[in-house]
Amino acid sequence: MSTDLGLPGRRSAVEHVPATDRPQTGKDFTSDQEVRWCPGCGDYAVLKAMQGFLPDLGLRRENIVFVSGIGCSSRFPYYLDTYGMHSIHGRAPSIATGIATTRSDLSVWVVTGDGDALSIGGNHLIHALRRNVNLTILLFNNRIYGLTKGQYSPTSEAGKVTKSTPMGSVDHPFNPVSLALGAEGTFVARTIDSDRKHLTSVLSAAAVKGPDPRFCNRRRKGCRHGR
Amino acid sequence: MTYVIAQPCIDVKDRACVDECPVDCIYEGPRMLYIQPDECVDCGACEPVCPQEAIFYEDDLPAESFSFVAISVDLFAGLGSPGGAANFGPLTVDHPVVAATETGQA
Ligand code: SF4
Ligand code: SF4
Numbered sequence: 456m457s458t459d460l461g462l463p464g465r466r467s468a469v470e471h472v473p474a475t476d477r478p479q480t481g482k483d484f485t486s487d488q489e490v491r492w493c494p495g496c497g498d499y500a501v502l503k504a505m506q507g508f509l510p511d512l513g514l515r516r517e518n519i520v521f522v523s524g525i526g527c528s529s530r531f532p533y534y535l536d537t538y539g540m541h542s543i544h545g546r547a548p549s550i551a552t553g554i555a556t557t558r559s560d561l562s563v564w565v566v567t568g569d570g571d572a573l574s575i576g577g578n579h580l581i582h583a584l585r586r587n588v589n590l591t592i593l594l595f596n597n598r599i600y601g602l603t604k605g606q607y608s609p610t611s612e613a614g615k616v617t618k619s620t621p622m623g624s625v626d627h628p629f630n631p632v633s634l635a636l637g638a639e640g641t642f643v644a645r646t647i648d649s650d651r652k653h654l655t656s657v658l659s660a661a662a663v664k665g666p667d668p669r670f671c672n673r674r675r676k677g678c679r680h681g682r
Numbered sequence: 683m684t685y686v687i688a689q690p691c692i693d694v695k696d697r698a699c700v701d702e703c704p705v706d707c708i709y710e711g712p713r714m715l716y717i718q719p720d721e722c723v724d725c726g727a728c729e730p731v732c733p734q735e736a737i738f739y740e741d742d743l744p745a746e747s748f749s750f751v752a753i754s755v756d757l758f759a760g761l762g763s764p765g766g767a768a769n770f771g772p773l774t775v776d777h778p779v780v781a782a783t784e785t786g787q788a
Contacts, residue, residue, distance in 0.1 A: 490724065492725070494725055494726040494727040494729070494730065495702060495703075495704050495725050495726070495727030496704075496725060497704055499704075499723040499724055499725035500704060500705050500723045500725070502723070503723040503724070648704065648705075649704055649705055649706070651705065651721070651765070652765060
């Protein structure tokens with residue numbers, strides 16, 4: 456036997472988020488923090504694309520929240536002039552679940568990486584997906600633990616050799632898109648940092664299409680430690 | 683406005699920067715290379731590889747190179763954002779100021 460829980464439907468992910476009444480530019484979303492990733496890191500391209508795209512979303516800045524975990528990608532919230540939280544390793548989806556379920560007037564984003572989301576926070580990720588929370592999860596997949604100098608990650612290809620993995624990764628990698636589909640994420644997409652147009656189109660589709668949780672696996676071209 | 687290539691590139695065009703740029707936003711003119719200011723993501727990968735030390739972050743430009751900010755902006759005001767130098771191919775003309783620079787003067 457099952458019962459109708461009477462949960463409300465939602466037409467768009469930002470249906471309850473107040474729109475801004477003044478024009479915004481990328482500058483409005485740029486914080487005063489010095490951006491610090493390795494020279495050439497794909498994260499710069501994602502940040503630029505996000506700062507270029509958020510004005511088009513047309514929401515009030517104070518109603519946007521970026522929650523990150525730990526890792527290179529998780530520096531993201533510092534560089535955006537929105538609300539944000541650099542949270543606990545692997546637990547960003549859980550913190551974001553709390554925010555999204557208590558505040559339907561916020562556009563809630565999770566920024567995470569392959570290590571943070573698929574290893575340390577693997578369970579948090581799949582349950583956030585299956586619970587159908589109104590969030591957008593951006594997974595920056597560089598297929599390596601870059602911040603800690605190159606240990607193989609859950610998406611490293613089998614046999615990948617790094618300084619700290621001299622014999623090559625012995626595990627089979629996760630396919631993040633299959634994982635998200637397996638957990639019944641309702642919007643799942645993959646894009647790449649070096650293609651600004653495609654990246655922006657995916658961000659914009661992910662931000663508004665619903666209903667719930669939207670998962671973007673952004674494949675990164677180059678991390679210093681994975682070449 | 684972001685990273686800028688200045689006069690030491692003129693008539694040298696080493697192109698080391700082109701290989702480094704993750705978003706392919708360094709365009710080649712007949713006499714020098716130019717960074718598309720809207721496409722550059724400020725990653726800083728090009729700056730250390732230039733053997734001419736011709737690339738600067740905008741705020742760090744030496745006084746004699748300030749004009750190259752306007753040169754880049756001007757040049758791409760006409761071209762827009764082509765979305766990738768490799769596909770776009772080389773530019774057929776330089777910015778007039780660059781074209782008028784005498785060899786060796788740079
Ligand atoms: S370690 Fe890799 S992911 Fe981290 S900032 Fe450097 S290039 Fe980017
Ligand atoms: S700073 Fe980065 S994105 Fe900009 S031109 Fe240099 S390599 Fe390309």
